[in-house]
Amino acid sequence: MRRFLAILTARNLEFFRDRAALSWNFLFPILLLFGFAFVFNGDGNPLYKVGLVINPQQNSAEDLNNTFTQLKHFEFVTYNEMTKGILKVDQHKIDLLVDFTAHQYWLNETSAKGYIVEQLLLASFPAMQQSTTNGRAIRYLDWVMPGILGMNMMFSCLFGVGYVIVRYRKNGVLKRFQATPLSAFEFLSGQIVSRLLIVLMTTLILFFGSNLLLDFYILGSLLDLFIIAAAGASSMIALSLLIASRANSEELTGGMLNITSWPMMFLSGVWFSLEGSPSYVQQFAQIFPLTHLLDAARAIMTDGASLIDVMPNLLTLIGMTIGFTLLGSFLFNWGSERS
Numbered sequence: 440m441r442r443f444l445a446i447l448t449a450r451n452l453e454f455f456r457d458r459a460a461l462s463w464n465f466l467f468p469i470l471l472l473f474g475f476a477f478v479f480n481g482d483g484n485p486l487y488k489v490g491l492v493i494n495p496q497q498n499s500a501e502d503l504n505n506t507f508t509q510l511k512h513f514e515f516v517t518y519n520e521m522t523k524g525i526l527k528v529d530q531h532k533i534d535l536l537v538d539f540t541a542h543q544y545w546l547n548e549t550s551a552k553g554y555i556v557e558q559l560l561l562a563s564f565p566a567m568q569q570s571t572t573n574g575r576a577i578r579y580l581d582w583v584m585p586g587i588l589g590m591n592m593m594f595s596c597l598f599g600v601g602y603v604i605v606r607y608r609k610n611g612v613l614k615r616f617q618a619t620p621l622s623a624f625e626f627l628s629g630q631i632v633s634r635l636l637i638v639l640m641t642t643l644i645l646f647f648g649s650n651l652l653l654d655f656y657i658l659g660s661l662l663d664l665f666i667i668a669a670a671g672a673s674s675m676i677a678l679s680l681l682i683a684s685r686a687n688s689e690e691l692t693g694g695m696l697n698i699t700s701w702p703m704m705f706l707s708g709v710w711f712s713l714e715g716s717p718s719y720v721q722q723f724a725q726i727f728p729l730t731h732l733l734d735a736a737r738a739i740m741t742d743g744a745s746l747i748d749v750m751p752n753l754l755t756l757i758g759m760t761i762g763f764t765l766l767g768s769f770l771f772n773w774g775s776e777r778s
Contacts, residue, residue, distance in 0.1 A: 485512050485513055485514040486512040486513070486552075487512065487513050487514070487534050487535075487552055487555070487556050488513075488514045488515075488516065488532075488533045488534055489513055489514070489515050489516070489533060489534060489535045489536070489537060489556060490515075490516050490517070490518050490524040490527055490528070490533045490535070490536040490537065491508070491515055491516070491517050491518070491536075491537055491538075491539070492517075492518055492521050492524055492536065492537065492538035492539075492540070492541075493517045493518065493519055494519075494540055505539075505563065506563045507537075507559065507560055507563045507564065510559065516533060518536070521536075521538065524536040524545070525545050525572060526742065526743075528545050528546070528547050528550075528553075528572055529547065529572050529573075530656075530741065531547060531549075531550055534550060534552040534553045534555075534556045535553050535556040535557060535560065537560065537567075539564075542564070542566060542567055542568055543567065543568045543569075543570060544557070544560060544567050544568070544569060544570070545570045545571070545572060546569060546570070546571055546572070547571070547572050547573065548571050548572070548573050549573060557569075580653060580655075581655055581656040581740070581741065582737065582741070583709075583710060584649070584653075584655055585733055585736040585737050585740060586707075586708060586709035586710060586733055587709070588642055588645060588646060589671065589707075589709065589729055589732050589733050589736065590704055590709045590729075591642070591645070592638055592642055592668070592671065592672050592675065592732075593675055593700060593703060593704070593729050594700065595634075595637075595638050595641070596634060596638060596672055596675035596676045596678075596679055597675060597678070597679040597682075597696050597699065597700050598679075598696055598700075599634060599637075599638075599679075600630060600634050600676055600679040600680055600683070601679040601680070601682055601683040601686075601692050601695075601696050602683075602689060602692065602693070603630075604630070604680065604683040604684075605683050605686055605687065605688070605689050605692045606689065608686075608687055608772070608773075609687060609689070613772075613773045614773055616773065617773035622768075623767075623768045623769075623771035623773070624764070624765075624768040626771075627677075627680050627764055627767055627768055627771065628764065630676070630680060631673060631676045631677055631680065631760075631764065634672075634676050635669065635672050635673055635676060638672045638676075639665075639668065639669060639672060642668060642672075643665075655740070656740065656741060657740050658739075658740065658741065658742065658743030659738075659739035659740055659742070659743050659744055659745065660739065660745070660746075663739050663744075663745060663746045663749075664736060664739050664740065666746060666753070667732060667735045667736055667739065667746075667749065667752070667753060667756075668732070668736070670732075670753055670756035670757055670760070671728055671729070671731070671732030671735075671736075671756050673756070673757075673760040674728035674732075674756045674757075674759040674760045674763065675728050675729065677759070677760045677762075677763035677764045677767065678699065678728065678759070678763050679696065680763070680764070680767045681763045681764075681766055681767035681770070682695050682696060682699065684766075684767040684768075684770045684771045684772065685770055685771070685772045687772075702727065703727045703728075703729040703730070704729075706720065706723065706724040706727065706730070707724055707727050707729035707730040707732075707733055708724075708730065708733050708734070708737075709729070709733070728755075728756055728759050731752040731753075731755050731756050732752075732756065734749075734752055735749035735752035735753065
């Protein structure tokens with residue numbers, strides 16, 4: 440018992456003397472709580488969501504003020520392209536699509552909410568012509584699946600690489616590498632490729648294994664989805680190597696990785712969409728590689744987007760990978776501060 444208490448006391452003292460770890464254990468839950476309160480500070484979600492077809496040459500959103508669009512507890516989303524709005528009706532992302540100029544609306548026959556919204560629309564505009572669709576609804580599971588796999592990739596990329604580099608540095612392994620012709624860029628590139636192969640292999644197994652059981656909603660190309668996953672994983676691995684490029688403490692590195700990973704998990708759309716959050720929150724989220732990975736993956740899976748359509752996200756991820764790798768190579772420290 441004395442030996443047990445001695446170890447317990449020593450470990451507690453070690454923890455409380457580590458100011459970085461101690462501060463993070465207090466700051467993380469506080470930041471998380473305030474973050475949720477800040478992003479979700481609205482009065483609740485609307486009951487119904489209706490799409491409005493807007494022709495910029497004929498009308499605008501201001502021209503559509505009528506008894507129907509003034510109904511409470513409705514959210515109205517405008518679309519310049521009718522085909523895009525119809526796809527949203529197919530997927531149950533909106534309850535109804537209305538084109539007031541053409542006196543026409545689109546309804547998904549399998550949508551219970553769509554039926555109620557239709558009756559309210561016809562009460563105000565009985566001459567509206569109906570068009571029906573019967574597309575398959577997108578489950579929350581279909582929407583959240585890329586977020587879960589992306590989050591798993593993020594943790595594997597960040598923590599599976601950063602800690603290894605710091606351990607190499609503390610154990611003097613990097614000093615031995617420094618005595619060889621190996622450059623920092625070559626070493627970091629090798630680390631990126633090695634971890635990338637592991638992450639992609641495990642993600643592919645999880646994706647196809649889950650798809651066999653759950654039958655995910657996938658409209659786009661699996662090859663395009665794989666390219667986006669590879670670009671996203673590469674950028675997060677390079678970010679982890681940048682964070683660990685000079686650190687000598689595993690505790691400090693852990694804190695830095697946590698302070699990098701939790702905003703991504705919170706603001707990149709892993710569990711929920713940021714559509715209802717302030718615009719500057721959405722703009723801030725664009726600095727994270729996970730945001731671009733999930734936006735592109737969901738566009739390919741649920742909207743049938745091609746690689747050309749998500750090219751801005753892909754180029755951003757490639758640019759982040761190159762930038763993080765070059766900066767990490769420039770700042771890389773081979774040595775150790777051990778006495």
